[in-house]
Amino acid sequence: MEQATARLNAIAAVTAWQPDGQRTKFKETPIRQLFGINVFSDDVMRSRLPEHIFKAIRNTIKKGAPLDPAVADVVATVMKEWAIEKGATHYTHWFQPMTGLTAEKHDSFLAPTEAGAAIAEFSGKELVRGEPDASSFHSGGIRSTFEARGYTAWDPTSPAFILENPNGTTLCIPTAFCSWTGEALDKKTPLLRSMEALSKQALRVLKLFGADASKVYPTAGPEQEYFLIDKNFYYARPDLINAGRTLFGAKPPKGQELEDHYFGAISERVLACMLETEMELYKLGVPVKTRHNEVAPAQYEIAPIFENANVATDHNMLVMETMKRVAGRYGLQLLLHEKPFAGVNGSGKHVNWSLSDDEGNNLLKPGDTPHDNAQFLVFLAAVLRAVAKHGDLLRAAIAYAGNDHRLGANEAPPAILSVFVGEQLQDIIDQIEKGGTRSTKVGGTMTVGVSILPTLPRDAGDRNRTSPFAFTGNKFEFRAVGSSQSIAGPNLVLNTIVAESLDEIATALEKAVSSGKDLNAEIQALLPKWIAESKHVIFNGDNYSEAWHAEAERRGLPNRKSTVDSLPDLIAPKSIALFGKYGVFSERELHARFEILLENYNKTINIESQLTVQIARRTILPAALRYQSEVAQSISNLKAAGVNPPSTEVDLLNDLTATIQDLQSRIAALAKVCDEHVSGGTLAHAKYSRDVVIPAMNAVRNAGDKLETLVADDLWPLPTYQEMLFIK
Ligand code: ADP
Ligand code: MG
Numbered sequence: 001m002e003q004a005t006a007r008l009n010a011i012a013a014v015t016a017w018q019p020d021g022q023r024t025k026f027k028e029t030p031i032r033q034l035f036g037i038n039v040f041s042d043d044v045m046r047s048r049l050p051e052h053i054f055k056a057i058r059n060t061i062k063k064g065a066p067l068d069p070a071v072a073d074v075v076a077t078v079m080k081e082w083a084i085e086k087g088a089t090h091y092t093h094w095f096q097p098m099t100g101l102t103a104e105k106h107d108s109f110l111a112p113t114e115a116g117a118a119i120a121e122f123s124g125k126e127l128v129r130g131e132p133d134a135s136s137f138h139s140g141g142i143r144s145t146f147e148a149r150g151y152t153a154w155d156p157t158s159p160a161f162i163l164e165n166p167n168g169t170t171l172c173i174p175t176a177f178c179s180w181t182g183e184a185l186d187k188k189t190p191l192l193r194s195m196e197a198l199s200k201q202a203l204r205v206l207k208l209f210g211a212d213a214s215k216v217y218p219t220a221g222p223e224q225e226y227f228l229i230d231k232n233f234y235y236a237r238p239d240l241i242n243a244g245r246t247l248f249g250a251k252p253p254k255g256q257e258l259e260d261h262y263f264g265a266i267s268e269r270v271l272a273c274m275l276e277t278e279m280e281l282y283k284l285g286v287p288v289k290t291r292h293n294e295v296a297p298a299q300y301e302i303a304p305i306f307e308n309a310n311v312a313t314d315h316n317m318l319v320m321e322t323m324k325r326v327a328g329r330y331g332l333q334l335l336l337h338e339k340p341f342a343g344v345n346g347s348g349k350h351v352n353w354s355l356s357d358d359e360g361n362n363l364l365k366p367g368d369t370p371h372d373n374a375q376f377l378v379f380l381a382a383v384l385r386a387v388a389k390h391g392d393l394l395r396a397a398i399a400y401a402g403n404d405h406r407l408g409a410n411e412a413p414p415a416i417l418s419v420f421v422g423e424q425l426q427d428i429i430d431q432i433e434k435g436g437t438r439s440t441k442v443g444g445t446m447t448v449g450v451s452i453l454p455t456l457p458r459d460a461g462d463r464n465r466t467s468p469f470a471f472t473g474n475k476f477e478f479r480a481v482g483s484s485q486s487i488a489g490p491n492l493v494l495n496t497i498v499a500e501s502l503d504e505i506a507t508a509l510e511k512a513v514s515s516g517k518d519l520n521a522e523i524q525a526l527l528p529k530w531i532a533e534s535k536h537v538i539f540n541g542d543n544y545s546e547a548w549h550a551e552a553e554r555r556g557l558p559n560r561k562s563t564v565d566s567l568p569d570l571i572a573p574k575s576i577a578l579f580g581k582y583g584v585f586s587e588r589e590l591h592a593r594f595e596i597l598l599e600n601y602n603k604t605i606n607i608e609s610q611l612t613v614q615i616a617r618r619t620i621l622p623a624a625l626r627y628q629s630e631v632a633q634s635i636s637n638l639k640a641a642g643v644n645p646p647s648t649e650v651d652l653l654n655d656l657t658a659t660i661q662d663l664q665s666r667i668a669a670l671a672k673v674c675d676e677h678v679s680g681g682t683l684a685h686a687k688y689s690r691d692v693v694i695p696a697m698n699a700v701r702n703a704g705d706k707l708e709t710l711v712a713d714d715l716w717p718l719p720t721y722q723e724m725l726f727i728k
Contacts, residue, residue, distance in 0.1 A: 007719050010232035014727050017230070017269070017331050031282060038086065038162040038169075039285035040079055048078045061156050062358065063214060064196070072124030072154075079160060080109060080122040083171035086162050091122060091171040093130035093152035096187040097137045098596045100486050102317050103177075105132040106170055128154045130175065138599065139185055140592030150185050152177050155192065158314045161284050174314050183589055187488035190584050191310060194495035197582035201499045202355060202363070204506035205382075208519060209375045213357035218495050219475075221306030222316045223290075225347035225483050226323060227299050227335040228270055230727065233719040234333035238615060243608050244337035244402070244484070248615060248701055250708040251343045252722040264293045267728045270300070273330040277302075280322045286315045296345035297725040306352060306475075309491045316349075316487050336484040339405030341721055346406040347483035351490050354475035355379065355498075365474040366453045373453045374523055377432070381530040382505055383476060384419060386497035387469060388534035390578070391417030392558045392569040394469070394478070397493040399566040399597065401604040403482035408561060410544045413468030413480045415566070416552045416559045418539035420467035426540060428453065433531040448527065449520025466543035496584050505530070563601050564686045570594045598682045605689040605697075609674050612697045616667050619717050620704045624663070627711040628656045656710055663703035670696040 036043075046054055053074045059065040083091065092104040111121035130152040137150070152175035160173045177186035184190050195217055202216035234240050239247040266274070274291050281288050287305040294301050302323070304315060324334040339346040355363040363379045366372070387394065394417050398407075406412035421429065431446050446453075464470060468480040481490050505526075512522040536555040541548060552559060560566035569575060571594045579585035585593070631653045638645040673696050678685045708716060 006236040007717055007723075008714075010230070010236045010719055011723060011727065013232040014230040014331075029279075034279060034282045036283070036285035038164065038283045040082060040160040041285065042159075044082060045075075045078075048082065049074065057156065067128070067156065069124050069128075072128050074124075076122050076124045076127035079127065079171070080120065083162060083169075084109065084120065087164075087169040088162060088171045089168050091126070091173060093132065093154075093175040094172040095132075095152050095175045095177040096313075096317065096486060096488065097177055097185060098140070098187070098593070099137070100187075100484070100600075102321065103132070103137070104170075104172065105130075127173065137185065138596050139179065140595040140599075150177055150179050155188060155310070157192075157308070158311050159285065161318075164280075164283070183586070183592075187486050188310070188313070190589075191313060191488045191492045191495075193584045194492040194499070194582070195310060197499040197584060198355075198495040198502075201502035201506060202357075202379075204510070205378060205502050206357065206363075206375075208506070208509050208513060209371070211357065211375075213359060213361075215358040216355055216363070217358075218309040218491060219306045219354045219356050219362075220309040220312035220487060220491055221304060221352040221475075222312065222481075222487050223301055223303040223350040223352070224316065224319055225294055225299060225301050225349065227296070227340055227347065228273065228327055228332045229298055229335065229724045231328070231331050231333045233724045233727075236717075236719050237724075238619075239611055240333075240335070240340070242611055243604075244335065245340045245405075246342065246721075246724075247608060247612050247697070248620065248704045248708070248718060249341060249721045250705040252720065252725065254722070254726070266291075266293055266300075269330055269332070269728065273327055273332055274300070274302070276329065277323050277326040280326055281319060284315075284318055284322070286318055286322075288319065294345070294347075296341070298728070299345060299347065306354070308356075309353070309487075309495070313486065313488045313491060320484075338400075338402035338482040338484060341725065342405075344721070344725065345411050346409070348406060348412055348479065349481040349483050349485065349487065351478040351481050351487050352472070352475050353478060353491065353494055362474050364471075364476070368452065370449050370452055373451065374448045374520055376453070377448065377527060378505060378509075378523060379502075380471075381527060381534070382501040383498055384421075384534040384537065385504075385530055386494075386501040387417060387419050388537035389501070390493070390497040390574075391537060392560065392566070392572075393493050393497060393575060393578075394490065395480075395558065395560050396566045396569045397489040398481050398485065399560070399563040400482055400485060401563055401601045402484055403480075404562050406482065407480060413466060413543050414549065414559070415480075415561055416543070416549070416557050417468055417480075417537070418543065418552065418557065419476075419537050420464050420470035420540055421538055422464075422471065422540065425471060426538070429531055429535070429538070433528045433535070435528060448524040464540065464543075467539070468543065492584060496579060496582050499582050500578055562690055564598075564683070564690045567594055567597055567601075567686075568683070570597075595682055598686050602682065602685050602689055605693050606674070609670060609693050609697050612700050613667055613671050613674065615718075616663060616700050616704050620707060621660070621663060621667075623711055623715050623717050624656065624660050624707045627715050628653065628660060630712070630715075631656060652710070656707075659703055659706050659710065663700065663707065666696070666700045666703055670700050 045057060049057065053071055056068060056071045057075055060067045090106040090108045092106045094102060094104050097103050109120040109122050110118040113119050131149060132152060155174045155176055158174040160171060163170045163172050176189040176192065178189055179185055198218060199216045203213065206213050206216065237246065239245065278288050287307070288302055289305050290303045292301055302319060304319070306312065307315065320336060327334040336347065338348065357363065364376065366376045395415060408414040428446055468478070470477045470479065478490055481487065508526060509519065509522055513519055537557065539548065549559065560569070571590055576587050576590060579590060580587060631649065635645045635649055635653060673692050678688045
């Protein structure tokens with residue numbers, strides 16, 4: 001039937017899809033030749049820069065030394081030449097405004113000469129600082145339009161890279177984005193500040209242990225989940241195009257209950273797409289390592305080897321963008337939304353996080369010597385205390401309309417932030433708390449500075465997939481992060497809260513040591529106190545269970561069920577004091593972020609509700625009316641032929657009519673609540689969106705989804721869940 005052409009054409013196009021066979025193949029270009037070829041890396045700099053310039057820039061990158069403008073000039077010239085050799089005509093300061101996406105404004109290398117010609121020019125000035133006319137980015141009240149300019153500042157700790165396009169290439173320079181008054185307008189600036197704070201406090205602790213590291217940095221390895229569906233289906237779904245998720249769709253007869261997708265064989269087209277994505281990412285120096293099918297049909301995961309958290313954050317943005325770009329070449333559409341399909345597993349991002357010194361030692365790895373173990377226990381205690389004290393901020397770091405569909409929906413961890421440590425480590429922690437007097441399951445007693453920790457199983461945490469924050473042998477895994485989110489936010493919160501905890505620990509230990517006490521004895525004395533302060537946040541059981549929710553409440557752990565409940569924690573006095581003390585956010589910056597994030601929530605719900613009205617009214621209702629009239633016609637035909645229509649057919653007509661009526665009245669109700677003026681500011685509006693608009697939207701959806709189960713298939717206009725998830 002022609003009424004449902006978009007959907008049926010989509011199915012035909014999917015079936016007819018053929019690979020074009022034009023792409024680079026790993027067989028012809030091995031990884032070794034590809035990895036990092038588009039990165040202005042350490043190696044490129046070493047081979048192209050004069051030695052003293054190379055040393056100076058390395059000093060800036062590794063130790064944070066200030067950058068001499070003369071050095072910047074030389075680096076800029078060399079970078080430009082390198083980029084032009086790689087076909088670049090333009091450069092861009094690549095930054096991450098509060099939209100959660102990346103932004104770029106391209107400038108060509110051309111500069112006019114006095115003689116009226118043009119030459120390729122790019123100096124230290126252009127490298128170090130840019131002035132995008134960025135007045136349209138939301139600043140949460142930090143800038144008014146008359147002082148709208150912000151500037152971008154080069155981040156030399158994340159390498160510049162070349163982005164390829166079939167017709168040319170662009171040099172991309174990772175930058176921070178600030179207002180003229182120096183206030184952060186982006187995700188990178190506070191991340192860098194938090195890394196600075198963390199390094200400073202961690203070094204104080206390391207120094208007590210006699211280490212001579214000169215920098216500590218957080219490491220991050222985000223495991224990224226995503227969906228791929230055929231582009232033809234995507235184009236036939238206005239909700240996917242505009243909201244990133246389906247706002248309608250009845251549950252298919254076959255969902256994920258057979259679990260036949262997880263780790264299953266990857267389809268040929270999807271695998272081809274993955275291979276090309278990886279090839280592009282290798283060129284950009286992104287060390288992607290694993291790929292597999294995920295739990296839901298059409299869902300997959302990609303994970304890199306961990307890197308310094310700043311570079312890992314930039315690289316995760318590149319992963320998301322590259323996946324999207326390459327998917328298009330294979331007729332596929334990438335869906336990064338946390339919950340593209342109701343009733344089907346959503347997508348998250350497991351952010352693995354640890355601490356490393358500049359010699360590459362993992363500070364959260366239990367060591368082989370008593371000395372290493374004492375140090376490990378101190379850092380472990382620091383993280384536990386931090387999460388116990390500021391779980392609400394970690395929750396706020398992942399608060400986002402899309403993630404509200406996952407958290408607490410028994411597929412992702414609940415919104416209650418607890419820490420999983422596993423049986424063995426729990427036993428050690430218990431023993432330390434009791435003063436090292438009891439013998440452990442793993443044998444012996446724990447005396448700091450004397451005992452060696454038993455080898456902890458590396459996969460202990462992997463068996464408990466329900467925990468939002470799990471210790472997995474030598475790192476923590478923050479599992480509640482949304483798939484589409486930048487990992488800058490979760491990282492910077494972790495860095496800051498752990499910096500505070502390390503600061504307090506260092507202060508206590510420094511005081512004892514300077515008054516002549518033995519470090520190990522002091523740690524042995526203080527560990528029980530630190531553990532006692534934080535043990536209420538440890539939970540090794542099933543985080544999905546009802547019993548845990550009740551238990552968490554008894555323990556006083558916050559349970560912020562929605563974005564709207566969580567975001568106000570960002571501007572609580574405790575948060576303002578913390579971020580202010582470590583120079584990560586000023587109070588004004590925190591308020592600005594609070595406003596931007598809440599407004600983003602309101603805009604998201606607003607777009608979704610308008611779309612719901614539009615699709616229900618203009619796509620679903622007409623299809624239902626057509627079918628209603630077909631059924632009515634059939635009944636009257638029977639009557640005209642002297643046949644008594646069966647009561648079931650009349651029931652069908654009645655059911656259709658009643659559901660159509662429901663749909664129409666619910667559309668009207670939703671349209672009305674959308675138009676309501678809400679006074680009282682952004683937070684009041686967000687509460688209204690959550691309590692009034694979302695329920696009204698769900699009511700429309702229910703009627704629409706019921707119609708999907710009634711209306712004739714050949715009249716149904718929207719690609720169904722079954723088609724989108726299973727036709728590949
Ligand atoms: P699995 O969890 O499947 O056993 P891995 O332990 O290799 O896999 O790690 C999963 C993710 O954690 C990968 O992205 C990996 O790079 C990252 N990861 C491993 N070690 C660290 C670390 N020290 N810091 C941050 N991330 C890490
Ligand atoms: Mg994992």
